[in-house]
Amino acid sequence: MTLHASNTKATGSSQAPSLEILPAERGQARRQFLHLPWSLYNRDPTWVPPLVLERKEHLSPRNPYFRHADVRIWVARRAGRPVGRISAQVDRLHLERYDDATGFFGLLEAQDDPEVFRALFATAEGWLREQGMRRVRGPFNFSINEECGLLVEGFDTPAVIMMGHAPPYYAKRVAEQGYDPVQDLLAYRIHTDFTAPPALGRLADRVAPRVKLRPMNRRNFQADLAIIRDIFEDAWSGNWGFIPFTDEEFTALGKNLKLLVPADFVRIAEVDGEPAAMMVVFPNLNEAIRDLNGRLFPLGWLKLLWRLKVRGLKTGRVPLMGVRKRFQNSRLGAVLALMMITSLQPAVRRRGMEEAEMSWILESNKGMRSIIESIGGWPYKRYRIYEKNLN
Structure with a gap:
């Protein structure tokens, strides 16, 4: 597994600290990547905090997903404080099966700020282009056999094991980046x-x-x-x-x-x-x-x-x-x-x-x-x- 990327900065307004997008493979950036959801969901009574130990394992070289995929992760910060995160993946098994030059994004979390979403997606998409991808699909955390899809209905109940949660504004912010729905997944109770x-x-x-x-x-x-x-x-x-x-x-x-x-x-x-x-x-x-x-x-x-x-x-x-x-x-x-x-x-x-x-x-x-x-x-x-x- 390799987790690295170049540092990217997005200029904010004159009244707000500049936004920076950093690779989150180690150190403080890695810790901020892992713990960001706690600051975003601290007032959401339906959010279930994941086990930090399990999330660390998910990102570690021991995760067998990394045997067939290349992954990059980034954290967005203002004045040193984390405000967003994203991953980008190229799955060689997917490419062997479909030969469609499609990469993926995932692990998306961010404040309700258009600039943050724009910078995160620009960074992930830029890396995927460098890998020769012509299409991006997501969210996948990391694969279709794990958590996938963005919650767009059913925000009033907690997510169950290996299913995701998200605030209602995520769908609008993703669409603003030029993304179209390609598939809907239903959870039945x-x-x-x-x-x-x-x-x-x-x-x-x-x-x-x-x-x-x-x-x-x-x-x-x-x-x-x-x-x-x-x-x-x-x-x-x-x-x-x-x-x-x-x-x-x-x-x-x-x-x-x-x-x-x-x-x-x-x-x-x-x-x-x-x-x-x-x-x-x-x-x-x-x-x-x-x-x-x-x-x-x-x-x-x-x-x-x-x-x-x-x-x-x-x-x-x-x-x-x-x-x-x-x-x-x-x-x-x-x-x-x-x-x-x-x-x-x-x-x-x-x-x-x-x-x-x-x-x-x-x-x-x-x-x-x-x-x-x-x-x-x-x-x-x-x-x-x-x-x-x-x-």
Whole structure:
């Protein structure tokens, strides 16, 4: 991983200190980059402070994303005080798959100041042009398999694990830089005491002899993890912007899954003895860390452990769900999705989970949206991905 860039200055008005854009790879600039959200969101009751330790790890060379991507990060300052930040990424896996000369921006945070946004984007776009990119897309923090999209609806509730939060003014400021919406992602909320529609229930009864549903087998964890990955990559391979996980990335995901997710929060569906679909529910870590102010020490880790392992959490998220392509757009595919959802219902309710978020769902994915809405789910947040041609 390399994180560096040249120093850039933007001249402010005669009454305001000049704005400077600095690379944030080390020292004070790096610390300001990491801690900027605390000053921006200190009056936002719905913001969940991330764990500083986790954010440092996200930017460290240990993040497997950096094996296939070049990243630059910058912080904007006035009179030494941080007022904004941004990243720019060139993902070689994306370029190999799509050959579209597209780079990305992310980790965007800034005061409601047009000059700050203009300077941040000019810096990120300038670096991407130097790398030969002809288009920029974002936000991605850093990849499509992590936090992505800018929150544009649903500001009144906290974000769940691995989903972003933003003030309402961000959308306007991004559009002012010449960015157009290219894709909307929806987050659905559902109460766990839902009732399955009778028609789909009857279809499930018909196919039940062919379908076996089982939880993850922790004694055979690596084999089941490989099944989940294989189904995910097959199910999502035709989706907009899809990039497969690398071995290192999925290994890291597997470690989190093993640490945070009970075995009965995972479902693998087999059709005629062959793995055909999977679904994973993550406990909503954001619920557990919301009052820790980003710190695990000295006592934050004890609170987190107790909340996860003893008290349990009332909310969760479905970040991984997929049905193999050959079953998609068929009744059996819809029934498999419903059967996985309903088979997980007793497990999550037994552990006290009252609500779950299913995210993200492409707005154009009518089939999955219809299934979720049929059991009472409703879209309560909208995230937007933007794009701009670099002339």
